[in-house]
Amino acid sequence: MSNPFQVPSAEARGPRPGLAVYPLPGRRGVRAAGEVGLTTRAIWEGVLEQAVREGEGVYHLELSDVTFVDVAGAGALAAAAGRLRDGRRFVVRRPPAALRRTLDLLWPDQEGIEVSAS
Template sequence: MDAPGPVTHGTDTLEVSLLPGRSGIGARGAISPATRRRWEQALAVLARQHADVSYLELSQVGFVDVAGVRAVALTAMNLPGGRIVVERPPPQVPRVLQMFWPDLREIEVVPR
């Protein structure tokens, strides 16, 4: 990831950090066009560190747009194996995954 701390554009803020004790990242804020670059950089870090199961902890994320969900799906599809567990995402995340990627086995969603 680039410099630590939040990225703020207008009213959207996104903070991303590595999860302590396990492979993955946690996010706080909103994933939107204004914060997309930061989100995609964080997912690239996740993919480089991936080892069988990686976690995305999204309980502190209030909104993820379709392109943000798409970035997660593409990251999962390009992993060499294993899966991404998306923990406690906003409600639109599982709906978008089901709508556009209903058979994507590389993502497991743990609801709020």
């Protein structure tokens, strides 16, 4: 299956962080693997924008294979959640600890994000 959101994890100059995103089977959402940072932010923001445009209800973000999300990536998630309408929300499953702390610290009242440890 082709993945329009994938960034290679290595270039000629050596390894670089990458982010791969795949559809979740059986639910609306994606599974991501890698890092969300400067080199992968456009992918992350594209995924979130697509989620905001899609239907209604819950959009799942399975992040158990994501090792790092920078503050700008957390901010993009909070901003996207703020654009959700009519009780919609992101369910973020097993995010990196730093993402959970950043959301709790900077966006504690963001109702559009539900973080699940399981």
